[in-house]
Amino acid sequence: MLTRGLALLGAFGPARPAMTLSQLARHAGMPLSTAHRLLGELVEWGALERDDTGSYRIGLRLWELGALAPRGQGLRERALPFLEDLSQITRENVQLAVREGTEVVFVERIGGSGAVPVLTRVGGRFALTATGVGLVLLAHAPTEVQEDVLGGRIERFTERTVTDADELRRMLADVRVNGFSISDRQVTMDALSVGAPIQDERGQVVAAVSLVVRHGTASPHTLTPLVRTSARAITRALAEGYRAG
Known part of the structure; x- marks a missing residue:
């Protein structure tokens, strides 16, 4: 029943x-x-x-x-001040997401004034292989999750979407080494996203934050320090929450 x-x-x-x-x-x-x-x-x-x-x-x-789910709500509450700061500084789209199985689940999204339209919504799911947050979460997912995703059908959203499993593996390795991801026109042809990992008190990646801007308006490497700073601030806020709890 x-x-x-x-x-x-x-x-x-x-x-x-x-x-x-x-x-x-x-x-x-x-x-x-x-x-x-x-x-x-x-x-x-x-x-x-x-x-x-x-x-x-x-x-x-x-x-x-649903609002009681600790992985979403607790994370959102700790992260929201930093997401709002990032949004106010850039006037762009800011997103917070976690991984659920082989998909991204968006916990929060703040739309900037005049920002590029995005396909994501709070509570919505999306492929791990295309978005900035998705690439971060997939790069730090268990090996069996990575192989499950890369061994299956990889959805194409635009002509720029990377669907080759070997190329994606190289991209994921770069994310782990560099500490950030870049999704350039992989979801829509007018958007570029930079993502960074958020860690728990054990150093495990539990979420990701990203900044989504209109392609051609800013260099990814100009955006990267802002996104990584926000991710580190949220990581510290989570650690303080764990200690307080």
């Missing part, structure tokens, strides 16, 4: 924020009668809400629970 309930919740996504009973049953692969009964229970509990048209949406109860 729990598995079926989760299948209904998992049917929602950025492209499907609201669905009817029949749509949910189809995406979850279950009979209408079963879906109807489970949806009623999920609405009663608050995991889902039903609007005036009869469509279902994610409810506030799930948002409240």
Whole structure:
């Protein structure tokens, strides 16, 4: 029963924020009668809400629970002052992300005034192989995760997206040596991203921060010191939080 309930919740996504009973049953692969009964229970509990048209949406109860996730919320609270500083200094897009399996999950994003549009959103997932934060997180992921990602299909977003596994391995090695990543027009043809790692008290990379700017407006090596300084500040803030806890 729990598995079926989760299948209904998992049917929602950025492209499907609201669905009817029949749509949910189809995406979850279950009979209408079963879906109807489970949806009623999920609405009663608050995991889902039903609007005036009869469509279902994610409810506030799930948002409240999600806000308790320590890896996202605790990290966000410690990092936010430094993300805001970086955004104010540059007036560009600033992003904070963690790795979940073989994907990036964005914990926070601050959009600068007049900044280049980006495809990412808070709570959204993205490929590890293309973004600045993704390259950082993949470079410091366990070997089995790297091989799983590089051994599978590598999605292409633009003509500049690196999809060759050997080339990506060289890029990841550079990230580990240099302490930062550069994603040049790999996600959209008008954006460039520089990312840097955030570490926990044991020195393990647990997150990444990035600055996304319009391609051609700034040199990656001009942006790198700003991003790395922010990453080190967040790392120190996390360490202080661990000690205080």
